Amino acid sequence: MGSLIKLARREIPTLEPCKHGGEVLEVARTERKKPEEILDFSANTNPLGPSPKALVALRDNLKQISFYPDPASFPLRLIIARKLGISTGNIIIGNGSTELIRLFAEVFIERGDEALIPAPTFGEYEIAVRKAGGKINFLKLDPAGFCIKADEVVGQFRKRTKILFFCNPNNPTGQLIKRKDMLKIVKEASQRNILVFIDESFMDFVNGNERFTLIRDVRAHPNLFVLRSLTKTFGLPGLRVGYGAGCEEMIELLHRAKTPWNVNVLAQIAAVAALGDDEYMVRARQLIVREREYLSRGFTKFKHLRVFPSDTNFLLLDIRGTGMTATQLKKELLRYGILIRDCSPFRGLDEYFVRIAVRRRKENARLLKALGAILKSERWTKRHINEVLKAGRVLGENRACKYYPCHFDGQDCTWCFCPFYPCKEKSTGGEWVKSGSGVVWSCQNCWWVHQPEVARQILEELLKIAEPLEKISRKKLIGIRLKILEGREK
Amino acid sequence: MNLQGVTVSIAIIGLAVLMDYLLGDPPNKFHPTAWMGKLIGILEPSFRAENPKVEKIKGALFAISVICIFLIPVYVVLLLIQRHLPLPTCILVSAILLKLTFAVKSMKDASLRVIAFLRNGDVQRARKHLSRIVRRDTSGLDQGLMLSATVECVAESTVDGVTSPLFYFALFGVPGAVVFRVVNTLDSMIGYKDPKHVHIGWFSAKLDTLLNFIPARLTAYLIVISASLVGKNSRNSWRILRRDRSKTESVNAGWPMSAMAGALGVRLEKPGHYVLGDGGETDCKHVIQALQIMMLSVILFLTIVVTPLCLWRNT
Structure with missing residues (x-):
């Protein structure tokens, strides 16, 4: 073998x-805690917890687990179709919305096909496409606001682009794409025979979502698929159930390829009950x-x-x-x-x-x-640094840490928290970077304190002062930093 | 004296310096200097000739054409704005154009990046960043020589990156600074002594040398003065300036570099070409000190050279 x-x-x-x-x-x-x-x-599930109606229905119907579930989840589709004013032929149910992501990629992606996926977004689209043998073209969003712009998306269409994936509102940024923009993308894509997969898992939580959703547009646009989660909407992540909507031809194709009995009896029952809980x-x-x-x-x-x-x-x-x-x-x-x-x-x-x-x-x-307690007193850094000072020796390579090496192999982890932060001094790689609406001091490109020799010198200098960190003035700290920097060079 | 003229000139400089301090340079895609470089690269082959003498003449024509391509639009735009738009707009546009001809912040950030990588122990990336700001091959340089190259670059850029364009702004306004920037870019693209460029780049190189001639000398003296103001050795700066200024192939570059070498008390070396100064090896901190001296020299240049020139031009 x-x-x-x-x-x-x-x-x-x-x-x-x-x-x-x-x-x-x-x-x-x-x-070692209880889950509760x-x-x-x-x-990101419903803050009210599981829908009470769903819980009651589950309890009352527990015995049904002795039967096979409806293979195509027909009763559930009927209820959803009625709610949305579309037909059951437009709807497919999945074992959690993630199953439908995989299914969709498996049905439509062939080796060599490309998918356009924004970054950052939910990670499962990428995996689904890769697993199906497709390649990915990432649309990198500007960190200033992570906006998705229709023109930028259309500009990224390539010869082999097959599917566009969007999460709307986007996870993890929480931003909505406007309906107008989304429709523009769908129309442009349709002319190029590109499918548009819109994951509206969080749409139910958007106030006035009627104005944003595209779920009722699936009949007018055969290249459009809209995904919804019931897991998140009704606080039932343990049950796994979600649905998608598309034109009848598309849903028919998906049904051919899906696993039979993919949604279990209890999930179907709970979802039917929850959907009645307006x-x-x-x-x-x-x-x-x-x-x-x-x-x-x-x-x-x-x-x-x-x-x-x-x-x-x-x-x-x-x-x-x-x-x-x-x-x-x-x-x-x-x-x-x-x-x-x-x-x-x-x-x-x-x-x-x-x-x-x-x-x-x-x-x-x-x-x-809790956040206030952690941040305000800056206890987290101080505690860590003071522990180091108390121990009086360098930590060396902390290979037990699952992030080791976060900067370079052989790095010293004593100063996991930099005692000089924020030094606001560019000569070791720190810099001001834009973030949201302001700027912050970023140490992303500085790993000066992680060099074993430097780590040892910093410890020596701080031990000479023999005070806990909070008693050492900022000026003195910066002085120490400079002294070590220049001392090492002479 | 034309008081308004003086005020406008100084306002333009002030605004341009402020923009540089706060914003630095736009990315290359939107930077006219990068466009110049691209244009020069595209046009150059069509000015080639078999005969060296003809190529020299065509090289001169080439340089003059490139200058015109940038000078004429700038001139026309400024003229139109002066005629038809209110004064503040005129100052703003002039300031933006002037800013694009000089760069302090991006020079500072670029050299700090080199030392940041060295201090982080990442010589490879330091070398990569250094190669973006110096012409020489950086692959064989050890840490000392890399830092030496960085300091030399800071010293030389003080002249052709800052004081020269400001000098020509003071004399001829924004068009002066623009012409300088074009000539300097031409020189950096084709002003080489190798067989491929020696003829076609001849005129550009000479013109660049000519334009930098006075600013290089003035800046060198200001570096000597600045050295004493930041607590470095200005006497040594003066001594090394006198002694080593002619050791470089360029008649200009030796001036600011030797003054800087003396001020910092280090040896600046380009292997196989020159050694300036007689101090020790260059360290990261010397780059920071060189940047301080550069900033101060620029401030001095603005106050004791540029401002009087603006006054003089408006009398």
Whole structure:
């Protein structure tokens, strides 16, 4: 038996699973907490939790698990079709919306075809296309606002472009693409025989979404597919159920290729019940508008954070001003039992972005308070640095850290937090960068403190002063930095 | 004296300097100097000739054509704006045009990037960034020689990147600065002594030398003065300037570079070409000091050369 890798389809060995948020169960296990004790801001699901009607229906129909589910989820499609005013032939149900992403790519992508995908966006489109053997042309969005512009998209069409993927509102930026722009893209694409896949997983949370959605346009535009999530909308991520809409011919093709019984009995039952719960969705939307405002005002008060404007139930934050990476902040917040989404796995975002889901007032207040405690006192850096000073020796290479080496192999990890931040001095690579509406001091290109020899000297100098970090003046710190920099050169 | 003329000139300079300080340079795609470079590259082959003498003449014609291509539109635009638009617009447009002829911030950032990579221990990337600002082959240079090249570049750019264009602005207004920038770009594209360029670039090289002649000398003296103001050795700067200024092939470049070498107390070396100064090896901190001296020299140049020239031109 030779290597199994050789037996796999050639796309498979290079596939890397996408990292997602919402990993409450895993975190609970590693943190030795109960899942209920963790406040999950990392998954963008309905802040009201599972729809009560869905829960009741589940409990009352548990016994149905002894039957096979309806293979094409007909009753659920009927309800959705009625709600949207389209026909059941326009609808397909998936085991979570992600299944439909894969299915769509498998049905339409041939080896060598290209897909156009914005960056940053949800990572599953990329994986679906790669798995199907397609290539990807990334549309890199300007970090100043991450706007998607119709003209830019159209300008990226190439000979082999087959599918355009959009997430609207976009994950993780929270931005909506205007209906006018979206329609323009769909029309231009149609002339070039390009399919447009719009993931509207978060559309249900947008206030006045009737004005933005394209789901009713699927009959007029045969190249359009619109994806919706029920998992997120009704707070049922554990059940996995989502749907997509397209022209009848497209849905028919998808149905031919899909797995039978893909949506389980309970998921179908819960979804049918939840869809009848209009009042629940109205309340959720109202709550989201109010709480998004509350959270974003709360974040704006921390001068180190930049909040990006959002149209939906989550907010993207640029935290580079804190000097902390997303991984570090996530770790700090976990001490408070709060889970957030570290956005560094998103293509097009660096390690300084986090995404926060909008939750209920009490929970949001808890997040703001924890964040305040971490940021205001700058306790996180100081504690870490003071621990180093107390130990009195360099840490060396921290290979146990799963981010090692974050700068270069052989780096010293003593100063995981730079004691000089923000030095505002460009000679080791730090620079002012634009972020949101302002500028912040970024150390992305400085790894001076990670050179083993430098790390040792910094420690020596700080130990000479024999004071905790907060007692050392900024001027003195900068003086030490300069002394080491110049001393090393003579 | 024409008081308004003086005020306008000074306002243009002030605004241009402010723009450079705050914004630096636009990306190459939108930078006229980059367009010049592209245009020169495109046009040059059609001015080639078999006979060296003919090529020299055609090279001169080439230089003059390129100058005209940029000078005439600038001249016409300025004239139209002066006639038809209010004064503040005129100042703003002039300031933008002037700014595009000189660069302090981008020079500063580019050289800081070189030392940042060296201080981070990434010699490869430092070398890559250095090769964007100097003409010489950087592949064989060790750290000391790379830093030496950076300091030389700072010193020379103080002249042809800053004081020269400002000097010609003071004398001839925005068109003067534009002509200088074109000539300097021509020189950097074709002003080489190698067999391929020696004839076609002859005129451009000579013209560039001529235009930099006075600013290079004035700037060198200002570097000596600046050295004392930032606490460096101005006496040594003067000594090395006197001693080593003619050691370079260019009759201009030796001036600011030797003054800088003396001021910093280092040895500036281009292997196989020249050694200026007699101090130790160049360090990262010397680049920072060179940048300080550059800034100060520019300020001095503005106050004791450019301003009086503006006054004189308007009497």
